[in-house]
Amino acid sequence: MTKTSRAVASPRVINVEDLRPLARRRLPRAVFDYLDGGAEAEVTLRENCRAFEEVTFRPRHAVAVANCDLRTRVLGFDISFPALLAPVGYSRLMHPDGEAGAARAAGVAGTGYILSTISGHSLEDVKAASAGPVCYQLYLLGGREASEGAIERAHNAGFSALVVTIDTPVAGMRERDFRNGVKELLEGSLFAKIPFVAQVLARPGWLASFLLDGGLPQLPNVVIPGQGPMPLLDVSAALARAAVTWQDLQWIRSLWPGPIVIKGVLTGEDARRAIDAGAAAVVVSNHGGRQLDGVPASLRVLPEVVSAVNGRVEVLMDGGIRRGADIAKALCLGARAVLCGRAYAYGLAAAGQAGVARALEILRTDLERTLKLLGCSSVAALDRSYVNVPSSWN
Numbered sequence: 001m002t003k004t005s006r007a008v009a010s011p012r013v014i015n016v017e018d019l020r021p022l023a024r025r026r027l028p029r030a031v032f033d034y035l036d037g038g039a040e041a042e043v044t045l046r047e048n049c050r051a052f053e054e055v056t057f058r059p060r061h062a063v064a065v066a067n068c069d070l071r072t073r074v075l076g077f078d079i080s081f082p083a084l085l086a087p088v089g090y091s092r093l094m095h096p097d098g099e100a101g102a103a104r105a106a107g108v109a110g111t112g113y114i115l116s117t118i119s120g121h122s123l124e125d126v127k128a129a130s131a132g133p134v135c136y137q138l139y140l141l142g143g144r145e146a147s148e149g150a151i152e153r154a155h156n157a158g159f160s161a162l163v164v165t166i167d168t169p170v171a172g173m174r175e176r177d178f179r180n181g182v183k184e185l186l187e188g189s190l191f192a193k194i195p196f197v198a199q200v201l202a203r204p205g206w207l208a209s210f211l212l213d214g215g216l217p218q219l220p221n222v223v224i225p226g227q228g229p230m231p232l233l234d235v236s237a238a239l240a241r242a243a244v245t246w247q248d249l250q251w252i253r254s255l256w257p258g259p260i261v262i263k264g265v266l267t268g269e270d271a272r273r274a275i276d277a278g279a280a281a282v283v284v285s286n287h288g289g290r291q292l293d294g295v296p297a298s299l300r301v302l303p304e305v306v307s308a309v310n311g312r313v314e315v316l317m318d319g320g321i322r323r324g325a326d327i328a329k330a331l332c333l334g335a336r337a338v339l340c341g342r343a344y345a346y347g348l349a350a351a352g353q354a355g356v357a358r359a360l361e362i363l364r365t366d367l368e369r370t371l372k373l374l375g376c377s378s379v380a381a382l383d384r385s386y387v388n389v390p391s392s393w394n
Helices: 003-008 016-026 029-036 043-054 098-109 123-129 143-157 175-180 182-187 190-201 204-212 246-255 268-276 298-309 324-332 342-351 353-374
Strands: 072-074 077-079 083-085 113-115 134-138 162-165 218-224 228-231 260-265 281-284 314-318 337-340
Touching: 003 016, 003 342, 003 353, 016 029, 016 342, 016 353, 029 175, 029 182, 029 190, 029 342, 043 298, 043 324, 083 098, 083 113, 083 353, 098 113, 098 123, 098 342, 098 353, 113 123, 123 134, 123 143, 134 143, 143 218, 143 246, 162 246, 175 182, 182 190, 190 204, 246 260, 260 268, 268 281, 268 298, 281 298, 298 314, 298 324, 324 337, 324 353, 337 342, 342 353
Parallel strands: 083 337, 113 134, 134 162, 162 260, 260 281, 281 314, 314 337
Antiparallel strands: 072 077, 218 228
């Protein structure tokens, strides 16, 4: 067992927040802040977590619950508890295990993994790594031809669903990345890198593993015809040419025969448009507070989207999930399951696959304990009667 694996297994790591300082100590500032930060003043980033504090529980006491059934069914596949791993770009920069290690940990835990387009591991390798369902998150990086190739490969590899992100017409202004010189470190000249090199040299353990892993990888799932895989650069400029429109969804639907999930829905209107576009599910998401700062917390708008959908498609949500109690609250407000991003990425950054496994173990144990304290025997039985919701949310 490595030093970092021992650290995440330590009795002192009792919640997800305990994984955060371990990640911070191991990563260069630029990489940690990419994972940890949000857009502009980070108002939405903070609100995603704070919103859960405004929802309180209404438990049923004097109810003995010996066992809790945490299983649920999402998009036609069964998972052991209602938390999937959200797509996190640049995961291989955080740890060489990267996306493959995260997918493997998800499979062992009996849940699903969603692979970001901005992945350092090939989609075939990631799918092969997991014993559970794996979905592919789509940006239109590299143009339609590159995207068509990725969609075909994902289908041939047996991916369970296509997750189309609609909230990224341009990359959000992530001020930490700007100050830390992420663009210069990824694609600048040697001279441009000089002011930012010290932060990398300050983390020799990370640097050694990064170099042994081959340094900056390409994007193996963004293969541009005639050019090959896109280099793993700061993709902000490329995202500005990769915006997904409602018209694009008709084209995507013609290419992908399986379920399509629309990620980035924050209003009832967009939820209804997603249904009209053929979505099997929507994800209530503000991109973890990394895009438009000042939009509401995902949990706040979850009831509006659930009402608009009215049972026609599944509703998932992400943003601010740090505890099993957060998962329970989201389910009480109508989510079928949640997506966890930073919660597992802190573990990945700290100790690779072992860190992801620890994060999932913490969330699962939290959720089971929460249900027992609520007097509820299964996640399927959770509903709005188990929570108090601020009147301003209705």
